Amino acid sequence: MSWTEIALNGRVLVVDDAMENIQILHGALQGEQEVLFALDGSRALELARTQHPDLILLDAVMPGIDGYAVCAALQAGPETRDIPVIFVTALNTPEDETRALAAGAADFISKPVNAAVVRARVRTQLTVKRQADALRALTLTDALTGVANRRAFDERLEAEWRRCARAGLPVALILVDVDHFKLYNDYYGHQAGDACLVQVAAALRRGASRTHDLVSRYGGEEFAVLLPQLDAKGAEGVARRLLDSLAQLHLPHAASPTSPNLTVSMGLCSFVPQEGQPATTLVAEADTLLYQAKAGGRNQYRMCANGANAAQT
Numbered sequence: 221m222s223w224t225e226i227a228l229n230g231r232v233l234v235v236d237d238a239m240e241n242i243q244i245l246h247g248a249l250q251g252e253q254e255v256l257f258a259l260d261g262s263r264a265l266e267l268a269r270t271q272h273p274d275l276i277l278l279d280a281v282m283p284g285i286d287g288y289a290v291c292a293a294l295q296a297g298p299e300t301r302d303i304p305v306i307f308v309t310a311l312n313t314p315e316d317e318t319r320a321l322a323a324g325a326a327d328f329i330s331k332p333v334n335a336a337v338v339r340a341r342v343r344t345q346l347t348v349k350r351q352a353d354a355l356r357a358l359t360l361t362d363a364l365t366g367v368a369n370r371r372a373f374d375e376r377l378e379a380e381w382r383r384c385a386r387a388g389l390p391v392a393l394i395l396v397d398v399d400h401f402k403l404y405n406d407y408y409g410h411q412a413g414d415a416c417l418v419q420v421a422a423a424l425r426r427g428a429s430r431t432h433d434l435v436s437r438y439g440g441e442e443f444a445v446l447l448p449q450l451d452a453k454g455a456e457g458v459a460r461r462l463l464d465s466l467a468q469l470h471l472p473h474a475a476s477p478t479s480p481n482l483t484v485s486m487g488l489c490s491f492v493p494q495e496g497q498p499a500t501t502l503v504a505e506a507d508t509l510l511y512q513a514k515a516g517g518r519n520q521y522r523m524c525a526n527g528a529n530a531a532q533t
Contacts, residue, residue, distance in 0.1 A: 222255040228252050230346045233273035234309070234330055235264040235290065237282045241331070245277055245308065248335035249342060261285025269299045276336075277329075277343050279310035280320065288323045299379060301431060302352075304345045343379040364414055365421035368436035371388040373444050374436050377499050380448040385476060385493035392455035392490035396424065396462065397507045399483045400476045401441035407475035416482065419469055427462035444503075452490040452523060458519050459488050478518045485513040486521035 234245045234257045244259045249255050253460035256265040256271060261284055287307060294300045304326040309316070312330040326348075327341050327371050360372035368376070377393075384391045398404070398420060405413040419425065422445065424435045428445045438444040445462070447455050463484070471482035489512030490500050500510070509522040516522070 225519075228343075228346075229241045229344070230274040231256065231271065232342060233258065233264065233267055233276045234285070235259075235261070235276060235282075236279040238279075239309075244333060244335075244480075245338060248333070248338040252339065253342065253346075259436055261287070261290040265297075268294060268303060269297070272299075273303060274349055275342060276303055276305045277308045277342075278305050278325075280311050280397070282314070288319065289324055291320070291323040299383075304349055306341060306345060308338075313405070318476075320463075322436050327336055327349035343446075362421075362437040365418050366521070367425065367443070368423045368434055371437065373434065373438065373446065376436075377446060377503070380446065381493050381502070383498035384448060385495065385497075388492060388493045389449045390451045390490050391502060392450040392452065392458075392488070393449070393502050393506045394428075394445040394455065394462070394521075395438065395487045395503075396420075396443040397485050397510055397514065398441040399478050399514075400473065401436055403475040404473055404508055416471060419471065420466065420482075420484070423465040423469055424462055427432060427465040428458055443467055447490075452488070455488055455490050456523060459486055459523070462486070464523075481488065483511060484517035485518045487511070487513055488521050488523035490524075493518070 223338045230253045231408065232249055232253045232255050234242050235260055238244050239259070246255045246257070250482060256267055256273060258267055261282055264354065267273070278287045278290060278402060287309065291305050292307060295302060306327040306329060307320040307325045308329045308331065310331040316326045321444060326345055329338060329341060360368060362369040380391055401413065421435065421437065424443055424445060428435055428447065432448050434446040436444045445458070450458070466484055469482065473482045474480065476483070487506040487508065489506040490510060491503055505524060509524060513520050
């Protein structure tokens, strides 16, 4: 893909209290980018959190929350701090530009705007952002299995925990441990063990297939499946699909005292986050249930819902 193609088809949020200015910017970007708009700072922050734009074109002077305050709020939010901002404003002194850049803006365009300049600046910022996103994706991906790594899981868990706490929605987590994996490595060799983990990760991704589900390698032969907005009953359905998907691999495990084929144990928990409750509560509970599943004979899952413990095989 060329750099020109990388800089197209972005989602751009235009924020201005004058509809005629929004129309001008929309006209400049139409055909190259998807354009959203907001007429005030509060709506801009809401759209930034919910629509995840790739870039924001922001007016400085607006009633209520001005552009500088909007930019500061974006920088402070973990879900929005990586969205580049270009100030588009009638203010045109060096002091104004310096203030915008100090607030966290990536660029500054003075009004009246030139359509060609707007397009060029937008393409530049989209290219930079997509390069940064690609590099960040590499740092958040497990090199062996291709699923998310532990760092990605930790970041995503915190973000989903906060989001679901605000909305009063549940977050579910399934911790998955490959049974007797050391015996597998000892019997088949470490290369076969690596190939096994790759197949397990792929099976988990097939079983947890919603766009906002996250499968990650939690460590060694352990995986974490994060299921936002899913209660215990829904998460149990996912757990059963995961078991079915793994069973279809028919991976022999001649050294296993549990089964002639590879099996896993799971701990499943779902919580509606409460104010002041850390996200690690969910992990700790799922880990306890995983231990119970392993102590109970493996090749099974144990589950709870907000503290109610139940055994499932």
